[in-house]
Amino acid sequence: MKTPFAQRFAHITSSSLSYILKAPMQPDVISFAGGLPATELFPLEDLRAASERVLGARGQVALQYGSTIGYQPLRELLVGEMARRGVRCSTEQIILTSGSQQALDLLARSFLDPGDTVITESPTYLTAIRVFQSCEARFVLAPTDGEGIIPEALPELIERFRPKILYTIPNFQNPSGITLAEPRRKAIAQLAAQYGVLIVEDDPYGQLRYAGNDIPPVKAYDEANQIAYVSTFSKTVAPGLRVGWVVATPETVEKLVVMKQVADTMSSTLDQRMVYEYLRTGENAAHVERIRTAYRERYRVMDAALREYMPEGFSWTKPEGGMFLWVTGPEGLDAAELLRVALEHRVLFVPGQDFFPDGSGGRHFRLSFSNTVPERIREGIRILAALCHAQSAALASGSSR
Numbered sequence: 001m002k003t004p005f006a007q008r009f010a011h012i013t014s015s016s017l018s019y020i021l022k023a024p025m026q027p028d029v030i031s032f033a034g035g036l037p038a039t040e041l042f043p044l045e046d047l048r049a050a051s052e053r054v055l056g057a058r059g060q061v062a063l064q065y066g067s068t069i070g071y072q073p074l075r076e077l078l079v080g081e082m083a084r085r086g087v088r089c090s091t092e093q094i095i096l097t098s099g100s101q102q103a104l105d106l107l108a109r110s111f112l113d114p115g116d117t118v119i120t121e122s123p124t125y126l127t128a129i130r131v132f133q134s135c136e137a138r139f140v141l142a143p144t145d146g147e148g149i150i151p152e153a154l155p156e157l158i159e160r161f162r163p164k165i166l167y168t169i170p171n172f173q174n175p176s177g178i179t180l181a182e183p184r185r186k187a188i189a190q191l192a193a194q195y196g197v198l199i200v201e202d203d204p205y206g207q208l209r210y211a212g213n214d215i216p217p218v219k220a221y222d223e224a225n226q227i228a229y230v231s232t233f234s235k236t237v238a239p240g241l242r243v244g245w246v247v248a249t250p251e252t253v254e255k256l257v258v259m260k261q262v263a264d265t266m267s268s269t270l271d272q273r274m275v276y277e278y279l280r281t282g283e284n285a286a287h288v289e290r291i292r293t294a295y296r297e298r299y300r301v302m303d304a305a306l307r308e309y310m311p312e313g314f315s316w317t318k319p320e321g322g323m324f325l326w327v328t329g330p331e332g333l334d335a336a337e338l339l340r341v342a343l344e345h346r347v348l349f350v351p352g353q354d355f356f357p358d359g360s361g362g363r364h365f366r367l368s369f370s371n372t373v374p375e376r377i378r379e380g381i382r383i384l385a386a387l388c389h390a391q392s393a394a395l396a397s398g399s400s401r
């Protein structure tokens with residue numbers, strides 16, 4: 001007899017991600033699937049120089065265990081970075097994590113008991129869904145429009161479902177590319193304070209704006225200390241380094257430290273020191289500018305190709321930054337089925353179903369433009385659009401299923 005796996009797996013829905021992440025490794029595949037930064041633009045030389053400095057004079061220390069809360073100089077540097085983003089905080093409010101993914105996991109495990117409710121945007125980041133599912137949370141989907149969560153809809157939902165957490169990705173949201181409007185940020189911060197709901201503000205993409213003006217984080221309006229702000233160097237430096245962080249109250253940070261000790265003792269000292277050495281020189285500003293410019297162009301090419309090739313009945317969002325846009329097809333479209341066919345044509349994307357906890361959302365799909373060069377974007381959209389034509393025609397004739 002085999003040992004049964006834990007019950008919590010029963011709560012975690014499957015996603016297309018596992019096979020999607022393998023496919024971009026194959027050179028003939030055009031992948032609009034993963035939220036991957038442009039590989040060829042990583043600041044390799046600067047990081048090599050940073051790693052040499054880290055492993056140079058006092059290299060031994062960088063290989064030793066470090067503190068669970070994270071490398072002090074990097075936490076201090078982040079106080080300045082947060083001020084630049086519009087958030088005043090102290091070092092003791094910051095914990096470094098193994099990517100922002102771990103930050104989400106630690107926050108969820110620190111606040112959620114089985115059966116607790118989380119309000120999320122609909123759609124929302126697929127791996128955050130899985131984090132909350134692994135804590136056996138219940139989901140309530142907040143109504144959203146082109147400016148993000150609609151705050152007026154929240155009081156009724158909060159009073160009815162008594163959520164512990166409201167999870168939001170305010171900038172160039174994953175997957176929709178939508179940005180939460182500034183007045184809504186204030187309103188949501190006020191509601192969280194009024195009702196005692198913890199806002200988990202997940203901001204991996206805010207630095208990747210290529211149009212419009214920066215908007216302060218929701219955390220900038222956090223008068224009641226009800227917001228845990230999460231960010232990462234995955235999209236602005238490199239995800240392989242696995243350096244993310246949380247800004248929260250010192251009490252919350254203490255709890256996160258306990259959870260992190262249980263999870264992995266500490267994040268890589270080497271990675272944290274490398275990131276610090278690299279950032280300290282100020283070279284990252286030019287790098288971020290380079291990737292912003294590249295993503296602006298890639299987005300422009302994707303939008304133009306969609307306009308040129310996509311059939312009637314399909315629309316898509318117009319993000320001002322980040323890595324994604326969100327396509328909505330005609331009623332009845334099954335994006336998972338579209339992906340199955342697209343795979344045969346060596347084109348990949350993520351079907352909408354992955355971004356809703358209840359598996360709805362089949363008429364949508366997410367396209368990422370950051371990791372594909374412009375010529376391949378055009379070619380991939382041309383192929384995908386032909387498949388969308390075929391699906392639409394089948395739907396119109398009633399023979400799609």
Ligand SMILES: Cc1ncc(COP(=O)(O)O)c(C=O)c1O
Nearest residue numbers: 035099100101125174232234244
């Ligand atoms: C919204 C969102 N949150 C968190 C993450 C996790 O990023 P990382 O763990 O690499 O910092 C991602 C990655 O794609 C994301 O899109």
